[in-house]
């Protein structure tokens with residue numbers, strides 16, 4: 001049986017595992033390469049630098065950073081010092097970053113030069129005056145800010161923080177259908193468990209692998225794919241700052257020859273439709289993964305026919321840190337999410353909490369060693385999600401007689417679009433702020449590939465015509481106020497929304513609309 005020592009610092013563990021491969025490449029990003037030896041030096045210097053700035057163990061440092069070699073250095077440097085890194089979605093508007101600065105009581109913030117202006121707005125909105133560190137090339141730092149290079153000028157930290165395995169190590173923000181994003185608190189041991197149970201035992205990442213993930217490091221999926229698993233195996237990882245368009249991904253598949261590729265369904269759809277799709281012989285793919293939303297069967301089949309390599313479709317969550325239900329090498333059933341990852345237990349329960357029979361839809365609960373400790377500052381939502389050993393996922397699933405699980409929708413109103421959650425309530429409240437909108441309802445609808453797209457049904461105010469120009473105006477209105485994945489791809493104008501006798505919107509009727 002695998003055990004984690006009571007005293008366990010994950011960053012220290014990673015550096016020790018790789019101590020005998022100093023000249024091996026750990027990371028390749030858009031502008032440079034980083035060996036394991038240099039990763040070791042920079043992580044220890046970053047740890048010392050954060051402590052020298054006055055950040056103390058268990059205090060938070062917000063990481064608003066693009067994917068580059070600096071992000072793993074900042075994340076592991078903070079862990080090594082016992083400081084709690086909080087990598088956040090870089091695409092969120094300043095209002096959301098301001099909320100996170102306040103909610104986490106961050107004592108320092110590290111950002112990438114291209115994101116500096118937005119972050120400064122967020123800091124002003126939050127009214128915080130904390131050390132600001134800027135990574136990447138910049139013409140002149142703002143007054144009082146520090147370059148990331150200056151942080152790395154410190155002498156290496158002599159000894160890692162003597163962290164307990166179960167101590168707060170880092171947070172990731174998770175979104176819900178109502179309210180603010182929730183700071184999901186994870187321990188050092190949780191990183192270890194995802195590396196052992198999924199990265200090593202299911203995905204089988206090896207030292208000779210080159211890993212490339214389209215999910216950025218601030219997502220739980222990306223953090224496992226591009227940091228925890230490859231560093232645990234001594235592999236090399238390719239990072240890319242730009243948006244993962246099919247073009248950018250094709251370029252990396254050919255240029256860097258990754259052997260392990262971690263994608264999301266929308267990207268697989270885009271790749272297969274793209275003019276730049278490389279031939280099987282011009283790439284080196286050994287195994288691929290998919291998560292974020294269910295992978296349509298025909299997409300998995302077409303990908304395997306083209307590249308001769310399987311996609312392991314799986315389900316994970318920010319709360320469980322990575323994938324706990326998955327197709328596994330030698331046991332792939334496209335269209336299904338597979339079986340529980342060994343080390344995790346899964347149950348489907350009815351509304352009364354009783355197990356459902358095979359073939360019946362139930363709410364998914366997971367038991368496993370990588371579940372988060374709690375949501376920060378949110379007792380009610382912590383209690384509704386973390387139920388003793390079990391964690392409620394919020395997904396509905398059905399299991400067949402052979403033990404394969406298939407996705408059947410969400411338990412709440414959340415949509416999953418391009419692998420990211422969208423709260424219809426949040427989008428509706430932004431739409432309602434537009435002077436032409438009288439009423440609206442946002443739902444998910446399948447596109448021609450079987451993926452979810454966001455559709456807004458809108459009743460326009462009297463005197464406003466619901467036409468194509470207004471539809472574009474409303475899309476732009478949402479785009480300017482929320483993260484880019486949240487704006488409705490379609491706006492449909494109705495005279496009335498379907499409602500019950502008591503006035504509740506009948507979303508199921510809208511979902512069923514052609």
Ligand code: 3SK
Nearest residue numbers: 220221291292316317322
């Ligand atoms: O979207 C998923 O299935 C997922 C996978 C790994 C980690 C986190 C998430 C949300």
